Amino acid sequence: MGNIVKEIRMVDLKGQYLSLQEEIDSAIAEVIESTQFINGPIVKSLGKELEEYLSCKHVIPCANGTDALMIALMALDLKEGDEVITTPFTFVATAETIVILGLKPVFVDVEQDTFNIDAEKLKDKINEKTKVILPVHLFGQSSNMDVIMEIAQEHSLYVIEDNAQSIGAMLEQKTGKLKRTGTIGNIGTLSFFPSKNLGCYGDGGAITTDDEYLAERMRMICKHGSKVKYYHEIVGVNSRLDAIQAAVLRVKLKHLDTFNAHRLGAANYYDAELSEIAELKTPNRKYGTHVFHQYTIQCKRRDELKNYLKERGIPSMIYYPVPLHLQGAFAYLGNREGDYPISEHLSKQVLSLPMHSEITKEEQSYICSEIKKFYTSN
Ligand SMILES: Cc1ncc(COP(=O)(O)O)c(C=O)c1O
Numbered sequence: 001m002g003n004i005v006k007e008i009r010m011v012d013l014k015g016q017y018l019s020l021q022e023e024i025d026s027a028i029a030e031v032i033e034s035t036q037f038i039n040g041p042i043v044k045s046l047g048k049e050l051e052e053y054l055s056c057k058h059v060i061p062c063a064n065g066t067d068a069l070m071i072a073l074m075a076l077d078l079k080e081g082d083e084v085i086t087t088p089f090t091f092v093a094t095a096e097t098i099v100i101l102g103l104k105p106v107f108v109d110v111e112q113d114t115f116n117i118d119a120e121k122l123k124d125k126i127n128e129k130t131k132v133i134l135p136v137h138l139f140g141q142s143s144n145m146d147v148i149m150e151i152a153q154e155h156s157l158y159v160i161e162d163n164a165q166s167i168g169a170m171l172e173q174k175t176g177k178l179k180r181t182g183t184i185g186n187i188g189t190l191s192f193f194p195s196k197n198l199g200c201y202g203d204g205g206a207i208t209t210d211d212e213y214l215a216e217r218m219r220m221i222c223k224h225g226s227k228v229k230y231y232h233e234i235v236g237v238n239s240r241l242d243a244i245q246a247a248v249l250r251v252k253l254k255h256l257d258t259f260n261a262h263r264l265g266a267a268n269y270y271d272a273e274l275s276e277i278a279e280l281k282t283p284n285r286k287y288g289t290h291v292f293h294q295y296t297i298q299c300k301r302r303d304e305l306k307n308y309l310k311e312r313g314i315p316s317m318i319y320y321p322v323p324l325h326l327q328g329a330f331a332y333l334g335n336r337e338g339d340y341p342i343s344e345h346l347s348k349q350v351l352s353l354p355m356h357s358e359i360t361k362e363e364q365s366y367i368c369s370e371i372k373k374f375y376t377s378n
Contacts (some may be wrong), residue, residue: 008354008363010315011195015358016259020251027247037243046246049253050206056183058215060207061241062222065164065191068205069097069134071239072160072187075217078103078131085125086134086162087117088323088335089343094136094162095324105333106130107325109340113284115139115296115350118342119147126151132158137166137181139319139352140197140263140293141285145184146174152185159185163208167198168260171288181288182208187218192241192249197263197293198256200245259357263292266359270295273368279375294319295355301378302351308374314367317352 017024031042043061050059062068073084080102086094088107095105106125111118115138122133133152135143143161152159163182167190170178182188192204207218217234220227225236252259267290271282280299283290296319299305306316323343325335337344353367 008314008367009356010317010352010354011356012358013194013199016356019358020255023251024248027251028244031243031247034243038240040243042243042250043241043246046241046250046253047206049250050208053253053256054180054183054188054208056180056188056208057210057212058208058218060209060215060218060222061246062205062207062239063241064203064239065162065189065193065205066093066097067222067237067239068164068189068191068207069093069160069162070100071218071221071237072189072207073097073101073103073132074221074236075187075214076132076158081129082131083127083129084132084134085117085122085130087136087138087343088325088340089115089320089346090136090138090162090324091164091320092324092327092329093164094134095330098134099330103131104129105324105330107335107340109342110346111144112298112342112346114141114143114286115283115346116141116143116287117148119144119151122148122151126155126157130155130157132160133185134160134162135185136162136164137169139283139296140166140169140291141283142166142169142171142181142184142287144287145171145181149184158187161185161188163188164191164193164196164205165293166291167196168256169289169291178288183210186211187214192245197260197291198249198252200248200252202242202245204241204245204249205239206241260291262357262359263355264290266355266364267292267295269361269364270353270368273364274371277372277375280371292355294352296350296352298346298349299351300349302349304378305371305374306351308378309367309370312370314370315354318347318350319352320350321347323347 188208190206221236225234
């Protein structure tokens, strides 16, 4: 057991690299050989391949998932003080970009079982300043997009899907049509941070849309607001995906469904082993296919369990220990403890277990047996 304990990781980027080493090394070497480090044919090809994978008209690669959110918001021509409704139970980038652009984040609490924004509570927060709903498909599962889209249409609001954690997830819409997350609203955003389900070897991101006008604007914004070099029609930023990162992503995209299938198998294993434990709740799969970016349990005595596992060589992470409305960065909004009780409750109970495309049954068996021991012997 000693060997296994040493090897358990939250994410195994090295193991994944070794399984693709030849393909990745030669893709990177090709970029170096070409010396086309910025934009160029490889970045273009990645965009096309992602359009095909996602069944979406436009994929615009950019520097990272935070930029993707910012560029999406910039493309909508919003006015200072306009409101963007989002979740307080997410990574800070989601709300940070709203604030950077002089807009106001308005939080709506999440559903306890999916960790995603509670669409049924959205309507209460809509007023004449509301312009955008920004749901996050957290941990690998879609938000309740049917209801979100219905409300957005009723109130003429844009929808930007923060799809940083859920590339590959599918949602069956009311119409019966299967759609990838990130292609349901007006714009979707992706992060290719190394530990994401589709991750590169540095920073990377992309913006997705079916809308011609928005696509053109976002392409311009990524390139200092220009279509033609040195002619700047609007104010933009410099947000590009490096060709080396695009080369890595092109290799990994071919394997993404296999990686996601492995994650799903690992989630099924955890479910089967852990669902009988009364003190913890395994994650549900309410909206379409789950790609398990994280396998996150809700559990009693969370911090004690985390330490117990750590002592036995098992890493775990708390995503997220403090909901955004209680973070110093958003204190100016005047939110208080108790305003979003489900997010607050989750921040005290969530624990993400090791989950990646290389995890083995032996590792999972050890992790699960230690969790069971903790709850039976403590
Ligand atoms: C939900 C969510 N949104 C946005 C981001 C930002 O992506 P990046 O780190 O690529 O800027 C992340 C990345 O961690 C994320 O998890």
